[in-house]
Amino acid sequence: MVQPPVADLKPEALPNSDLPATGLPGAPSLPPPVQHQGASSVIRGAFTDAIVSGLLTGLLLLPLVGFRATESGSGPLGLTYRFGLVAVFAGIVAVLRLVLNLTVWRRGREVKVGEGPSAFATLALKAAPALRPAFFSFAIAYPFLAILLSGGLSPSRYWVDLGIYVLTYVMLGWGLNIVVGLAGLLDLGYVAFYAVGAYTFALLSTSVPVNDFFAGHLGEGFWTAWSFWLCLPVSGLLAAFWGVILGFPVLRLRGDYLAIVTLAFGEIIRLVLINWVSLTNGGAGISSIPPISFFGVPFNATDEGFAAKYGLDFDSMHRIIFLYFVILALAALTALVTIRLRQMPVGRAWEALREDEIACRSLGINTTLTKLTAFATGAMFGGFAGAFFAVRVRFVSPESFTFMESAVILAIVVLGGMGSQMGVAGAAILLIGGMEMLRNLSFLKADFLFGPDFDPSLYRMLIFGFAMVAVMVWRPRGIVSSRLPTIFLKERKAVSATLVKEGHG
Amino acid sequence: MEVFLQQLINGLTLGSIYGLIAIGYTMVFGIIGMVNFAHGDVFMVSAFIGLICVLLLTTVIGMSSIFLILAITLVVAMVFTGLVSWAIERVAYRPLRGSFRLAPMISAIGMSILLSNFVQVAQGPRNKPLPPMVPDVFVVMERNGYEVTLAYKQIIIMVVTATLLAGFWWLVQKTSLGRAQRACEQDRKMAALLGVNVDRTISLTFVIGAALAAVAGVMYLMYYGVVNFADGFVPGVKAFTAAVLGGIGSLPGAVLGGLLIGLIETLWSAYFSIEYKDVAAFSILVVTLIFLPQGLLGRPEVEKV
Numbered sequence: 001m002v003q004p005p006v007a008d009l010k011p012e013a014l015p016n017s018d019l020p021a022t023g024l025p026g027a028p029s030l031p032p033p034v035q036h037q038g039a040s041s042v043i044r045g046a047f048t049d050a051i052v053s054g055l056l057t058g059l060l061l062l063p064l065v066g067f068r069a070t071e072s073g074s075g076p077l078g079l080t081y082r083f084g085l086v087a088v089f090a091g092i093v094a095v096l097r098l099v100l101n102l103t104v105w106r107r108g109r110e111v112k113v114g115e116g117p118s119a120f121a122t123l124a125l126k127a128a129p130a131l132r133p134a135f136f137s138f139a140i141a142y143p144f145l146a147i148l149l150s151g152g153l154s155p156s157r158y159w160v161d162l163g164i165y166v167l168t169y170v171m172l173g174w175g176l177n178i179v180v181g182l183a184g185l186l187d188l189g190y191v192a193f194y195a196v197g198a199y200t201f202a203l204l205s206t207s208v209p210v211n212d213f214f215a216g217h218l219g220e221g222f223w224t225a226w227s228f229w230l231c232l233p234v235s236g237l238l239a240a241f242w243g244v245i246l247g248f249p250v251l252r253l254r255g256d257y258l259a260i261v262t263l264a265f266g267e268i269i270r271l272v273l274i275n276w277v278s279l280t281n282g283g284a285g286i287s288s289i290p291p292i293s294f295f296g297v298p299f300n301a302t303d304e305g306f307a308a309k310y311g312l313d314f315d316s317m318h319r320i321i322f323l324y325f326v327i328l329a330l331a332a333l334t335a336l337v338t339i340r341l342r343q344m345p346v347g348r349a350w351e352a353l354r355e356d357e358i359a360c361r362s363l364g365i366n367t368t369l370t371k372l373t374a375f376a377t378g379a380m381f382g383g384f385a386g387a388f389f390a391v392r393v394r395f396v397s398p399e400s401f402t403f404m405e406s407a408v409i410l411a412i413v414v415l416g417g418m419g420s421q422m423g424v425a426g427a428a429i430l431l432i433g434g435m436e437m438l439r440n441l442s443f444l445k446a447d448f449l450f451g452p453d454f455d456p457s458l459y460r461m462l463i464f465g466f467a468m469v470a471v472m473v474w475r476p477r478g479i480v481s482s483r484l485p486t487i488f489l490k491e492r493k494a495v496s497a498t499l500v501k502e503g504h505g
Numbered sequence: 506m507e508v509f510l511q512q513l514i515n516g517l518t519l520g521s522i523y524g525l526i527a528i529g530y531t532m533v534f535g536i537i538g539m540v541n542f543a544h545g546d547v548f549m550v551s552a553f554i555g556l557i558c559v560l561l562l563t564t565v566i567g568m569s570s571i572f573l574i575l576a577i578t579l580v581v582a583m584v585f586t587g588l589v590s591w592a593i594e595r596v597a598y599r600p601l602r603g604s605f606r607l608a609p610m611i612s613a614i615g616m617s618i619l620l621s622n623f624v625q626v627a628q629g630p631r632n633k634p635l636p637p638m639v640p641d642v643f644v645v646m647e648r649n650g651y652e653v654t655l656a657y658k659q660i661i662i663m664v665v666t667a668t669l670l671a672g673f674w675w676l677v678q679k680t681s682l683g684r685a686q687r688a689c690e691q692d693r694k695m696a697a698l699l700g701v702n703v704d705r706t707i708s709l710t711f712v713i714g715a716a717l718a719a720v721a722g723v724m725y726l727m728y729y730g731v732v733n734f735a736d737g738f739v740p741g742v743k744a745f746t747a748a749v750l751g752g753i754g755s756l757p758g759a760v761l762g763g764l765l766i767g768l769i770e771t772l773w774s775a776y777f778s779i780e781y782k783d784v785a786a787f788s789i790l791v792v793t794l795i796f797l798p799q800g801l802l803g804r805p806e807v808e809k810v
Contacts, residue, residue: 060588063554064550064554064627068628068629069628071633076635078560079564252798253794257794260794263742264788265787275781275784407614407618411611461622464615465616465617465619465620469597469612473600476605
């Protein structure tokens with residue numbers, strides 16, 4: 001929707017009307033009228049703006065930061081006051097705006113409006129061929145680097161765990177990327193498939209009848225050793241099956257409505273998991289899931305164990321490192337399948353569907369089938385990731401599958417630039433790794449900063465939400481916002497994502 | 506019969522609250538075509554502002570007239586929540602207007618996360634209980650020892666909702682602001698050409714929606730007497746369901762949908778299972794969107810190439 005210029009040229013009554021509007025697609029590309037103002041009027045304007053925005057910030061923060069309803073034992077709530085904090089925040093905003101108004105946002109400064117890919121995108125494009133091999137070789141080398149740098153197996157545990165955690169989200173991001181990035185279907189309930197995968201594995205691996213069945217035919221202990229490897233495909237298939245079941249009714253919906261319905265499905269599945277106590281053990285979750293084995297060889301200290309069999313000293317880190325490579329392999333599988341599918345008719349149909357559904361239908365593409373395959377493929381990788389989650393944590397409960405998870409995964413896909421695999425991987429590393437890093441900011445507890453009561457991890461989600469808004473305002477198309485067409489005439493040209501409309505699926 | 510009557514009263518009370526929130530969703534969707542994901546959290550923020558205001562009036566100033574307290578709290582919550590919503594639109598949505606469709610939605614999800622975590626950090630993660638404000642009840646009928654009661658606070662909720670809706674209706678139908686709003690809803694570009702300040706109208710739409718959500722927030726606080734930072738999500742989704750059920754974009758539809766959702770929820774809890782009441786609400790959302798996407802009172806969407 002192109003905005004009428006009339007509304008934009010009107011002198012705004014509000015002083016802080018010059019929010020950075022650089023390069024917004026669809027916004028009128030008229031540069032702001034260059035006004036040769038005297039230096040004093042610029043400064044006066046900047047000061048007024050700073051004071052007004054400072055006052056506004058103060059007013060906004062006054063009720064909930066200035067006052068705090070505090071519990072005093074079992075008695076009624078009391079109030080504590082923190083007006084100083086409000087003043088500090090208001091001051092910060094005022095000074096920040098003053099500085100920005102005098103430098104970056106100065107009226108009359110030339111605003112660069114590019115039609116083609118931005119400098120950032122050009123850089124990304126130049127580096128693109130090397131990016132994927134670089135990413136994977138770093139990912140393979142990562143646990144060894146962690147062991148070398150932290151000096152020994154046990155101290156590296158934190159870093160390898162972090163790697164597993166990030167890679168899980170990379171894989172989830174790539175899985176959702178098929179649905180959102182390639183097929184253009186906005187799915188806010190992706191975590192449902194993650195949950196289906198995790199619960200499938202959890203229920204099957206702890207199921208007594210299944211264990212007894214295999215114990216009768218293939219020997220005692222077979223199911224404990226092999227359950228993950230046998231359940232992994234089952235989890236994926238079941239998740240894909242659920243993808244089709246949930247995908248079927250929503251075929252007619254588009255855009256926001258589709259998002260809301262998938263959100264509702266995600267919540268329904270979580271609520272059922274909570275309330276169907278006889279099957280899922282409700283909110284208490286399922287524990288004592290058997291650990292992963294090295295293709296049947298358990299990671300334990302016995303003579304049959306992994307360490308004894310391969311002549312190593314037993315260390316619990318072997319299992320963790322193996323888990324790391326399993327999730328890396330699963331993520332690589334997701335990436336590989338996506339790349340191959342994009343070359344195939346079905347992948348091309350997804351991308352066509354994303355660009356224009358009506359044109360797609362009039363060209364004879366079966367949109368029903370196309371949408372369903374996208375849902376099912378995405379869901380299958382979600383199911384794989386879910387089974388992996390269950391075997392890593394060895395405990396599943398509905399707590400792990402809230403809407404927040406879906407929002408985080410979607411944020412990774414969108415912030416990474418929908419459809420771009422390396423962008424998604426980068427966003428996952430940035431967001432998840434960054435959020436984990438916030439836990440480590442213990443230097444902020446120093447007395448001269450925030451004091452020992454300060455808990456940086458409380459602010460993780462706050463910063464996460466803020467980052468989501470900020471990145472959207474700054475680069476609505478995500479970090480990597482140009483894309484390479486998979487099919488082309490004579491020459492492969494990058495298409496700036498601003499020229500493509502999407503999200504109408 | 507008695508159970509039904511009692512649940513009818515409870516359902517209408519709950520439905521009034523949902524209806525007030527649903528108007529915010531439906532207005533914003535009507536005017537800029539986005540689902541304002543943060544609206545449920547704006548509602549939660551308003552309940553917290555109400556809580557602070559009540560505490561300020563009772564413990565610090567020592568006011569005792571409950572109606573005066575409620576009236577002042579309502580006004581304060583409406584003003585501050587309107588301001589919050591204005592700032593949100595300004596910072597998170599306006600720069601994305603005219604961008605691709607998913608951008609404002611993602612921004613709104615981020616805003617929703619930001620708001621609930623802001624309240625968690627600023628006010629603490631625990632439930633905030635208030636002493637019961639209007640405890641008196643009024644017995645409507647009694648049979649076989651089962652009393653059907655109508656609490657005074659339920660009466661207050663229904664009366665306040667009805668009054669505000671009447672005022673709101675007048676605002677949309679009779680004032681120049683309402684006319685500008687309806688014009689923007691029909692054709693934003695044309696409205697701008699005819700001299701309607703589109704940006705201001707959209708800002709005011711957000712403010713009005715938030716003010717109504719603030720009324721719902723204060724009523725919620727008074728009715729349940731407790732509020733938590735995570736209380737925005739589920740009422741938000743239910744109010745959105747109400748807006749969709751009534752036909753998104755239609756104001757009477759939002760109120761009707763709210764009342765229906767409130768009734769369905771309480772009756773479902775009474776006759777089927779209380780555990781699955783949220784599942785029922787979400788299922789209604791899914792079924793409505795699939796089989797009746799235009800809702801009860803909405804206009805069917807025409808697909809243009």
